[in-house]
Amino acid sequence: MDDCLFCKIASKEIPGEIVYEDDNVIAIKDVNPQAPIHLLLIPKEHYDSVLTVPAGNEIITQIHTVANRLALKYGIVDTGFRLVNNCGEDGGQTVLHLHYHLLGGRNLGWPPG
């Protein structure tokens, strides 16, 4: 996708604070953190949202595996964390490239706003 912010960060065309990378997934620090730990887990391949990930594709599982690893690395396994996907307008999705938020380091409260 030529004009996609997260494609450009994943391809290093524009800078992001990358804290994890493998063949399929990058994780960056969110520029506007909502918690002491706020990472974005982003597939390198472009999908507009979870709705367009083909059935049988492994990327969601891979993202969850990376989330577990990063939760360990950032010390939020024992205290807990939240893995969030915002989908569509009412879901609060502002960047139309699939991503999950990994949030932790404070009590996040429920329900979300």
Ligand code: AMP
């Ligand atoms: P969402 O609203 O779920 O689509 O999440 C998009 C997230 O991307 C927001 O939390 C933004 O703060 C974050 N964001 C936007 N631009 C950047 C950027 N250049 N680097 C890191 N995070 C960003």
Ligand code: ZN
């Ligand atoms: Zn993209």
